[in-house]
Amino acid sequence: xxxxxxxxxxxxxxxxxxxxxxxxxxxxxxxxxxxxxxxxxxxxxxxxxxxxxxxxxxxxxxxxxxxxxxxxxxxxxxxxxxxxxxxxxxxxxxxxxxxxxxxxxxxxxxxxxxxxxxxxxxxxxxxxxxxxxxxxxxxxxxxxxxxxxxxxxxxxxxxxxxxxxxxxxxxxxxxxxxxxxxxxxxxxxxxxxxxxxxxxxxxxxxxxxxxxxxxxxxxxxxxxxxxxxxxxxxxxxxxxxxxxxxxxxxxxxxxxxxxxxxxxxxxxxxxxxxxxxxxxxxxxxxxxxxxxxxxxxxxxxxxxxxxxxxxxxxxxxxxxxxxxxxxxxxxxxxxxxxxxxxxxxxxxxxxxxxxxxxxxxxxxxxxxxxxxxxxxxxxxxxxxxxxxxxxxxxxxxxxxxxxxxxxxxxxxxxxxxxxxxxxxxxxxxxxxxxxxxxxxxxxxxxxxxxxxxxxxxxxxxxxxxxxxxxxxxxxxxxxxxxxxxxxxxxxxxxxxxxxxxxxxxxxxxxxxxxxxxxxxxxxxxxxxxxx
Amino acid sequence: xxxxxxxxxxxxxxxxxxxxxxxxxxxxxxxxxxxxxxxxxxxxxxxxxxxxxxxxxxxxxxxxxxxxxxxxxxxxxxxxxxxxxxxxxxxxxxxxxxxxxxxxxxxxxxxxxxxxxxxxxxxxxxxxxxxxxxxxxxxxxxxxxxxxxxxxxxxxxxxxxxxxxxxxxxxxxxxxxxxxxxxxxxxxxxxxxxxxxxxxxxxxxxxxxxxxxxxxxxxxxxxxxxxxxxxxxxxxxxxxxxxxxxxxxxxxxxxxxxxxxxxxxxxxxxxxxxxxxxxxxxxxxxxxxxxxxxxxxxxxxxxxxxxxxxxxxxxxxxxx
Ligand code: SF4
Ligand code: SF4
Numbered sequence: 001x002x003x004x005x006x007x008x009x010x011x012x013x014x015x016x017x018x019x020x021x022x023x024x025x026x027x028x029x030x031x032x033x034x035x036x037x038x039x040x041x042x043x044x045x046x047x048x049x050x051x052x053x054x055x056x057x058x059x060x061x062x063x064x065x066x067x068x069x070x071x072x073x074x075x076x077x078x079x080x081x082x083x084x085x086x087x088x089x090x091x092x093x094x095x096x097x098x099x100x101x102x103x104x105x106x107x108x109x110x111x112x113x114x115x116x117x118x119x120x121x122x123x124x125x126x127x128x129x130x131x132x133x134x135x136x137x138x139x140x141x142x143x144x145x146x147x148x149x150x151x152x153x154x155x156x157x158x159x160x161x162x163x164x165x166x167x168x169x170x171x172x173x174x175x176x177x178x179x180x181x182x183x184x185x186x187x188x189x190x191x192x193x194x195x196x197x198x199x200x201x202x203x204x205x206x207x208x209x210x211x212x213x214x215x216x217x218x219x220x221x222x223x224x225x226x227x228x229x230x231x232x233x234x235x236x237x238x239x240x241x242x243x244x245x246x247x248x249x250x251x252x253x254x255x256x257x258x259x260x261x262x263x264x265x266x267x268x269x270x271x272x273x274x275x276x277x278x279x280x281x282x283x284x285x286x287x288x289x290x291x292x293x294x295x296x297x298x299x300x301x302x303x304x305x306x307x308x309x310x311x312x313x314x315x316x317x318x319x320x321x322x323x324x325x326x327x328x329x330x331x332x333x334x335x336x337x338x339x340x341x342x343x344x345x346x347x348x349x350x351x352x353x354x355x356x357x358x359x360x361x362x363x364x365x366x367x368x369x370x371x372x373x374x375x376x377x378x379x380x381x382x383x384x385x386x387x388x389x390x391x392x393x394x395x396x397x398x399x400x401x402x403x404x405x406x407x408x409x410x411x412x413x414x415x416x417x418x419x420x421x422x423x424x425x426x427x428x429x430x431x432x433x434x435x436x437x438x439x440x441x442x443x444x445x446x447x448x449x450x451x452x453x454x455x456x457x458x459x460x461x462x463x464x465x466x467x468x469x470x471x472x473x474x475x476x477x478x479x480x481x482x483x484x485x486x487x488x489x490x491x492x493x494x495x496x497x498x499x500x501x502x503x504x505x506x507x508x509x510x511x512x513x514x515x516x517x518x519x520x521x522x523x524x525x526x527x528x529x530x531x
Numbered sequence: 532x533x534x535x536x537x538x539x540x541x542x543x544x545x546x547x548x549x550x551x552x553x554x555x556x557x558x559x560x561x562x563x564x565x566x567x568x569x570x571x572x573x574x575x576x577x578x579x580x581x582x583x584x585x586x587x588x589x590x591x592x593x594x595x596x597x598x599x600x601x602x603x604x605x606x607x608x609x610x611x612x613x614x615x616x617x618x619x620x621x622x623x624x625x626x627x628x629x630x631x632x633x634x635x636x637x638x639x640x641x642x643x644x645x646x647x648x649x650x651x652x653x654x655x656x657x658x659x660x661x662x663x664x665x666x667x668x669x670x671x672x673x674x675x676x677x678x679x680x681x682x683x684x685x686x687x688x689x690x691x692x693x694x695x696x697x698x699x700x701x702x703x704x705x706x707x708x709x710x711x712x713x714x715x716x717x718x719x720x721x722x723x724x725x726x727x728x729x730x731x732x733x734x735x736x737x738x739x740x741x742x743x744x745x746x747x748x749x750x751x752x753x754x755x756x757x758x759x760x761x762x763x764x765x766x767x768x769x770x771x772x773x774x775x776x777x778x779x780x781x782x783x784x785x786x787x788x789x790x791x792x793x794x795x796x797x798x799x800x801x802x803x804x805x806x807x808x809x810x811x812x813x814x815x816x817x818x819x820x821x822x823x824x825x826x827x828x829x830x831x832x833x834x835x836x837x838x839x840x841x842x843x844x845x846x847x848x849x850x851x
Contacts, residue, residue, distance in 0.1 A: 008580035009621040012573060017539075017619050039609070039616040040541045041657030045650070053802040056790065060650045063545020063693060089750075107551065111575060137577060138569070144559040151552040155777045162782030163771075164552070165545045166692055169787050171808070176749040176786040181851045186779065330610045342616075419851040424750030455804045500579055 003030070006493055010037075011503050013112045018469065018508060020499055021336060024490050029499070032478070032485035034469050035341040039311075039328065046459040051077065051429060051451045054459060055168045058447065061461065063165045067100040067157060068440035070170050072447040072461075075264075077172035078272045080434025080451055083427040087266035088417055089174030094263045095187075095413040096160050096170070097438065098406045099153040103164075104441035105403050106198070110135065110146035113396065113504050117241060119497045127241035134234065142202060142234050149198045156187045156410070174424030179417070187414055191407065199403065205233025208404050215379055217386040235400065242393040251392040251502040253484040254353045257360035258298055258467065260437035260444045261285030263409065266416060274300065274435045282409070283439065284370035287351055288363040288381075290389060295367030298348075300435050300446065303462060306345040309338065309471040316474040318347065321448050321460040322433070345473035346466050355480040356443030356467035357506055359390060359398040377405070390484075392505040399507060429454070440464055442507040465508045481506055533565075533598045533707040536590060536631065537572040540617055540624050541651045541660050542604025545693040546642040547574050552777055553696035561700060565707045570595065584620045591630045599706055600635035600680075602628065605644040605651045605660035606673040616658055625673065628663075632674055636682045637706055638663065639689060641699055646688040646719075647795040648672075654801050664688070664720065668795040684711075688720040692792035697774050698725050719795065721768070729821070730764040730789045733772030734781070735849075740765070742840035743833055749786065752849040756788040758817065761810045763791035763799065765821035 002025075009019040017038050023031040042061055046053055054073040059066030071093055078085060114135040122128050134142040154164035160177050161167030169176045179187075195208065204211050206229065214220050223230055230236045242248065261281035264272070269280035278285050278297055285298040304318035311332040314325070334340050347353050354360070359380065366381030380398045387394055431453065437446035443464025450458040470479040478486075481503060488498045539547070551558055561567045571578060571586060578586055589595040606625050607617035614623030632638055640663045643649035647667050651660040664672040664686040672686075679685060689698050702722060705711045715723045731737060739745075739755040746754030756762035764772075764783055771781045771789070783789055788808060791797050800806035811818040820829050 006580075007621070010573075010579065010583065010619060012571075012576055012579045012583065017573075017617070019618075019621075037618040038541065038607070039658060040605075040607070040651045040660070042650075044655060044657040045653050049802045050804045050807040052807040053798075056798055056802060056807065057650055057653075060543050060545065060692065063543040063548045066543070066545065111551075115577065137575060138559050138562045144557075147551060148554070148557045148559060151554060151557075151777070154552065155779050158777035158780045158785070160785060162780050162785035162787050163776035165548050166792075167782060167785075167787060168790075169782075169785060171749060174750055178750050178752045178786060180752065180849055332610075332615055422750060424748060426748050494581065496580070 004493065006490070006496060008496060008499060011500060013115070013500070013504060018503060020485070020503065022485060022488075022490075022496075022499060024493065027489055027491070029485050029488040029490060032482045033336050033340055034471065034479060034481050034503075035334065036343040036469060039342045043459050043461065046456050049456050051449075051454065051456060052171070053456060054447065054449060055171060058461065059166050059168065062463070064104065065100060065440035065442065065445070066165045067096050068438050068445050069447070070168060071097050071438045072436040072445055074170040074172055075272060075436030075438070076434040076447045076449045077436075078434070079274050079436065080432040080449055081172050081427045081430055082432075083173045083272065084425045085174055085270050085272060086422045086425055087270060088421050088423045090264055090266040090269060091413045091416050092160055092175045092177065092179070092423065093170050094266075095410060096157050097262070098410045098413070099156045100164065101441040102153040102194070102403065102406050102410065103150045105400055106146040106203075107150040108441070108507055109400055110140075110143045112507070114238065115143070116497050116500055116504070117245070119495070121491055121495075121497055122245050125241065125244050127237070127244055130237065131241060134237070145198060145202060149194060152190055152194050155190050159183045159187055171424070173427040174422070176424070178423045179419070181419060184414055184417060184419070191410055191414075195407065199407065203234050203403070205229035205231075205236060208407065211404050216382045220379070220383070239397070242396065247393040247396070247501065248387055248391045250488045250498070251395065251484045251505055252390050252487070253355050253480045255290045255389060256351050256354045257288045257290075257363050258348065258354035258356050258444055259283075259285055259361045259364045259439055260298060260446055262437075262439040277437070279371055282375055283361065284364065284367070284374040286364035286367055286369060287348060287354065288360070288367060289351060290363075290384070295364060295369040297369060300437065300448075302348050302350065304347050304349050305462075306347065306473040308345070308474040310341050310344045311339045312344070318349070318474070321462060322450070322458070324460065341469075341471040343466055343470045345470040345479060346462055347473060353470075353473065353477055353480060353483075354467060355390070355506075356464045357395070357399070358402060358441070358443070359384075359395045360443065361439055362398040362401060375405075392501050395505040443467060468506045469508050481508065533567050534570050534596055535567055535599045535601060535703065536570045536597055537601040537603065538619070538624070538627065538631075539573050540602065540604035540628070541607045541644055541658055542642070544574060544603075546603045546699070547572070549693035549696050550641075550699050551696075553700045554778065556700060556704070561703065565704055567703060567707050570597075587620060587627060587631070591634050593634060597631065597635045599637045599639060599703065600631050601639045601641060602645045602663060603641050605648050605658070606663065607651070608659035608661065609657065610659075612659070628673065632678065632680070635680050637684060637711070638680045638686045639702060640664070640686050641689045641694045643690050643692040643792060643797055646690040647797075649692060650798065653798060665795060668719075685716070685720050687716065687722065690721060690793045690795075691769065692797060695725075695771070695774060695776065698722070721793070725770045725774070726768040726793060728768070728770060728773065730767045730769045730771050730781075730783065732770075734764055734783045736783055739844060741836060742844040743836045744840060744844040746786070751786060751847070753845075753847045756783060756786070757810065759810055760788045761806075761808050762788035764789040766819055767791040767794055769793040
C-alpha cells in the first residue's frame, strides 16, 4: 500500500500559522512534521532597550496570554533587581493571571476545539444533532454563551490593570494599581455572575462543591451517572460524546510532561530570587515521566534548545537559552530532511522532549514531590492511568478541569487583599540576570533577561508552544505534537479533522513560538542583510 | 449578507481577543442580527488546509464577493521583500493580501501592527514589517498611498494595541448597515468619532492634572500620571476614558500611564533606556505638552494651578 503525503496549510484555530505535513499509510498517520511559519523577531527588538521594555513588548508577543508574559517579565526583573514585592501585589498579579486563564478555558473549548464535533464525520454518532445544537460556530447555544461569557473574567483584569488584553500593570516591585473596595466587590460580583450563569448551570450541571468531591476516575464516572444534570451538562455531554467518537484512542505524544509551577504564595515570595522560587509556588513545578511513573522538580538550568531542524544557522548542539546566539537562515525553504520551522526543539537535559500544558500541570499536581503545603490533586493522574497514557480526550479534560480550582484561587485573592497596605515598593534599578516563569493557560512560559550597562543585553523566551510544536532535535526525536500525530486515523484526506483535533488538543499558540528564537544582535542582523 | 474575511499577518491575536470581548453587539450578535458572515477567521474559522486555500482563491477570483477584508498584524516583508518569513496557506501572506485587497469592497486595519507596523516594526524591524497604508506616520505602507478599496475608500485604520472592541464592531456594523458615509476619517484615516478626543477626556485623574498634583510612584489612588510616570493621555487621540475598556475601566483610571498606543509613534522613543514609565523633562517641566499649549503659558499655568490647589488635591480621595 502506497504512502500518501498530506500538506495542511494552515491548520487554523490554533492561534498562529501552524502548518502540518503528515504521511499516511493504510488510513493512518505514520510520520508527521509541524512547522511554524511566522517570524517577527521580538528578542532582536528588545536588545539595547530600557530594562523595563519587556513589560510593554512581551505581552504583545501573544494577545491570548499577554498577562502571563507580563507576569514573567515582571518576575524576571524582580529577580534581576532584587526587589521586595508586597503581598498585595503578589495577589494582584496572581489574580490577573488567574482570570486570564479562566477566560481562556471556555474561549478555547467552544471557540477552538468543540466546533469540530459538528464535523460531518460524526454524523452517525447519536450525539451529533445535540453537538450541532450546542457547539456550532457562532450560533450554537453553548458556543454563543461560552464565547460571550468568556469576556467576563477579564473585566476583573481590567479593574486591576485598566484593560485586557495588553495592560502593563505588573512592574518590578509590585503593581501599578491600588484597588478600592468597590473594585473588590465588583470583582466578586463578576465571579459570581460567571459561576451562576455558566460554570455551574451549563458547564458542570452541579455546584462547585459537588464537583470538588471528584478525586478519581471512578468518582467522575459516578458523578456522571448520579444526575441527568451532570450527564447533560456541557462537560458531561462532551465526555460521553468524546468516548463515542473515539477521542480517547489517539494523540498520545511523548509521555513526559513539564510545568514550571505558578502562582507564588503571597507570604513566601516577597523577596524573589531564582533559587527560592520552586519552594514558594502554590502550584508546584515538576516533570512527570509516565514510563517510570516518577515526579521530579523542574529547574530553569535543565532547559536546552536545539536548532538542528529549525531555520537558524547555529549548529547542532543543545544549549541553554542564556547562551543562544540565534542566527536565522535567510532562505527559509521547507526541507523536511533538514530545517522546516521557526520553532526550536526544546528539551530537558535529562528527560529529553516534554509536553507542556494543562495536562502536564495536572499530572504534576498528582505528585507527592514538592512542599507539603503545595497544591495536590490526583484526579487527572488517575484518569491518565485509567486510559494507559495521554490522548485527545484526557488532554481536554485536564484543560477544563482547572476552571473550578482557579475560580477558588481567585476568590482567595479577593479575600486576602488588605486594601490600605502597600501595592508597590520602588526598587533600585541595577544590572544583572533574571528569570521569571509561570503557567499560561496553554503551558509553561518563561523569560530570561540579562541587563548590562542599564539596558537589555539579552532577552529570551520559551513559550508553551515552543515545547509542544518544536521540530525534531539533533537525534531526530520528534516534538510532542509530531509524536502525537503518529497513529492518527484519517478518514477523509480532503478534510483531515483528526489532525486538527490532535493539534488543537495541545491548545498551541504559534504566535508565541515563532518569535522566540531570534536572539541575534542588531549588528549581526545588519551584516546578514547586506550579505 | 456582508461577507467578512479576517486574516492575521505579523500578529499576536490581541485584536481578535479584544474583539471577542465585545458585548453590544457580541460577536455572535454581529452574525445573527447584523447579517455579517465570517467567511474565515484564523481563530474561529472552520476550514483548514486546501479547503481554505480554495476559499481564498474564490474571493480573489470574485466567485465569492468579499465585502470586508479585516487585517490584523503587520505586513511582513522579510527577507529582502519576499515575505517568506510569514507564509500562510502555502504563500507569503503579503501575496494573499495584495490579491485580496484588490477584490475587497472595504479594507479595515485593526490594531497598531496593521495600521502603522506596530511593535514588530520597531527598530531594528527585523521582520521588515509595515502597516497596510502607513509605516509609523509615513504614508504609503504595503498597499501604497493611493490605494482605494473597491468602494473607493482608503484603508480604514482602527489603531490601538489592541483596538477597543467597540471601535471594531461599530465600524463593521456601520458598513453592514450602509452607514459608513456617516463616519469621517482623520488625516491618519482613523474614524474621528473615536479618535478626535484625547485619552485624558474622562480620566478620573483629570482633576489632579488640573492642580498639578502628581503621582510620583505606582500603587497610588491619587494624582496624575503625567508629571512623573510618563502618561501620554493629554497627547493621545483615543476614547479610552469615554468608552471604557472591558466595560469597567481604563489604564489611567487603574493607575497605569497611557502609552499612547493609538498614535503611530507607539512605542514612543523606541523604548530607549530611561524612557519607560518616566516623563521626559527639561528642568523639571515635561518636554511634551498637550497639543496647542505653549511652553511659556504652561509655566504660568503651573504656578497658578499650584497656588490654587486645594489640600484635597494631594490627598487620596478615592479612599477604600
Ligand atoms: S493620568 Fe494621564 S490621562 Fe489621566 S489626567 Fe493625568 S495625564 Fe491625563
Ligand atoms: S489608554 Fe493609551 S495606551 Fe491605553 S489603550 Fe488607550 S491609547 Fe492605548
